[in-house]
Amino acid sequence: MHFAFNREQKTGDKQDSDNKTLSEALSYFRDKGIKISWDYREVWKAEHTHAFTVSKAMCQDVLLEIKAAVDKALTEGIPFETFQKELMPFLQRRGWVGIKIQPDGTRVELGSPRRLKIIYDTNMRVSRAAGQWARMQRTKKVMPYLLYSLGPSKEHRLQHERWAGLVLPIDDVFWNTHFPPNGWGCKCRVRQVTKREATRRGLSPLPEINPVRWTNQYTGRTEMVPEGIDPGWNYNPGQSRSQWLKKYAQEKEKEFQAVFG
Incomplete structure (x- = not known):
């Protein structure tokens, strides 16, 4: 999967459209904060609009490193194989790899190739969908x-x-x-x-x-x-982001009026 756009091969309106989609996708992804969670069902549907999370990544530095790797992949069009190769040494140093046995005997899958592929695919596709929706609204x-x-x-x-x-x-x-x-x-x-x-x-x-x-x-x-x-996918990420930004702007306006109004 290769989501960045080769600007040398695009011309005219198509290049401009692709560039704007990528820009919107990056804006959607970078506006997210982080949220530590044990189970993927803790952060649900539109909550992903403003929270980047990886289930069972319980250390902030691990979560931030994964987020940075996804950002780089989205920006530079890095394929999954490179994404995994560059991220895995850090995860190995932090011990966030393989299968871990919990005190109660349950098996927990951490940074396996399968999980990294899900993290990569999900964030790349959803970010691009949000960017695409923003572009579509401008040209509808x-x-x-x-x-x-x-x-x-x-x-x-x-x-x-x-x-x-x-x-x-x-x-x-x-x-x-x-x-x-x-x-x-x-x-x-x-x-x-x-x-x-x-x-x-x-x-x-x-x-x-x-x-x-x-x-x-x-x-x-x-x-x-x-x-x-x-379950959990029945929402429009671009639409949710637009609603969240509108709500955020309204809240900031109320704060401004309370101080200077």
Whole structure:
């Protein structure tokens, strides 16, 4: 996976668009603070908008080092193999590798290649999705529709296959919960299209959303998750970031008025 853009190969509007997407993706990622957590279910859905976390990374220096490595990979387009090679020596020195046996006998997986791949893929894809959404909002007057398409996975979830080719307005509520990635390892994507192309393809009726009851065994909270989406992925990272920034600006304005008003 290679998310940075080769500026020498891009020209004109395409290069400008790619550069802005990368810039927005980096801004989304760098605005995050860090949150130490034992279980991935502690930081849920839109909370990832402002908190970078890696479950079971209980030391701040380990969490910050992983975050810095992801930042570098996103900025420079570093592939996973390089990301892992550069990060692993630090994790080995800190003892955050392999399988650890807890006092109660449970096995805990720390910095294994499998976990590092999940950390890499998840943060790269979600950050890019947030950057893409921000760019799409700026250009939606010209291209007001989104086309759902499958990614390069060898096998696709059945429900995601049903969404392939779906064309809906960019402001449709469907994208509030179904803007990809829509699960662990999901490589689905969307492409912004003009009204002319949307008309040619044929606008899609809003798909039937079959919510499934799911209980977070860690927190005890129960919620309804759309069928076909992994629990915790039924949110739009770019949209959540926009809402968070708006709320943050409003809070700062209240503080300013309280002091100088």
